[in-house]
Amino acid sequence: MMTRDGTGADHCLSLVRKLDFDRYLSLLYTGGAARDGLAALYAFNMEIARAREIVSDPMPGEIRFQWWRDTLEAPAGADVDQHPVAGAIRRTIAANALPLAPFVNLIDARVFDLYDDPMPTLGDLEGYAGETSSVLIQLAAMVLCRGRDPGTAEAAGHAGVAYAITGLLRALPWHARRRQLYLPADLLDAHGVDRERIFAGETTPALKAAVADLVAIARRHLDALRRRIGDVPREAIPAFLPVCLTGPLLARIERRSEDPLNSVVDLSPLAKHWITWRSWRRACKGCRNSLG
DSSP states (O other): OOOTTSOOHHHHHHHHHHHOHHHHHHHTTOOHHHHHHHHHHHHHHHHHHTHHHHOSSHHHHHHHHHHHHHHHHSOTTOGGGGSHHHHHHHHHHHHHTOOSHHHHHHHHHHGGGGSOOOOOOHHHHHHHHIIIIIHHHHHHHHHHTTTOOOSOHHHHHHHHHHHHHHHHHHTHHHHHHTTOOOSOHHHHHHHTOOHHHHHTTOOOHHHHHHHHHHHHHHHHHHHHHHHHGGGSOGGGGGGTGGGGGHHHHHHHHHHTTTOTTSOOOOOOHHHHHHHHHHHHHHHHTTOTTOOO
16 A cells, blocks of 8 residues: 555555564554655565575575666666565655665575575574674664764674574574574584484474573674663664564574474564563663663
8 A cells, every 4th residue: 555645654554564563563653754764665575585485596585686686776767666665665765865785785695595505604694693683773763863973883783693693593493394494503513413303393402402592692682782772872772672572482483492392482462562662662761771
């Protein structure tokens, strides 16, 4: 559904509500052009992030990604603006003078999703998280600050890594069933984890130890964010709100650590609403322990 002014903001908002509810909740704490801009940003992210679920094999995914690269760089008034998400994100980029490089880097990082290659190292995983998750938080903060650099790059870096690792741990059962593995190979090797046993759905003590290590790494990034959240400008706080769910989700992952390959870890919509509202209130008061 398009808005009356033809921006496609309603379409983006609907898409985010359906496919990315955690980030949708953060939009409830914004309004006007800022909300439209964030909705466009998060809808664009979903268009890229769900590519593997849409295409049948990597080649169509590569073609889809190239279309988005070309779309971002097309001249003003190009036909791609008729696509509701493409038009909305291009207007958001123009209105806030956002750099194109982070968007292209996000697409390039997501090429990993199309294949079943192993994640080589923990450093590679943190880099992937930075290019896909941290950058989204930083761009959202810039939109909320009307294109101004809010000085949140370091906070966004830690927030994005904590958020991404938590999401990947939650998705471990699903990824394992399609023989895709985001757990870094160096960490798995350190614990002697057999990949084929993961793909067979068999939880082993070695896998549980590797998962515990990743939970600890996510918590370290979350702690680093908490030390910096008081420096985030109030208008940029909604960009960080989705990360408030990370702490409770990590706690649930730890409680269900006996079988990480067959446990569904989530929070109810009501719990997510409550945690997000509480975090918003605390962050606005400058509480450094407001998120996660």
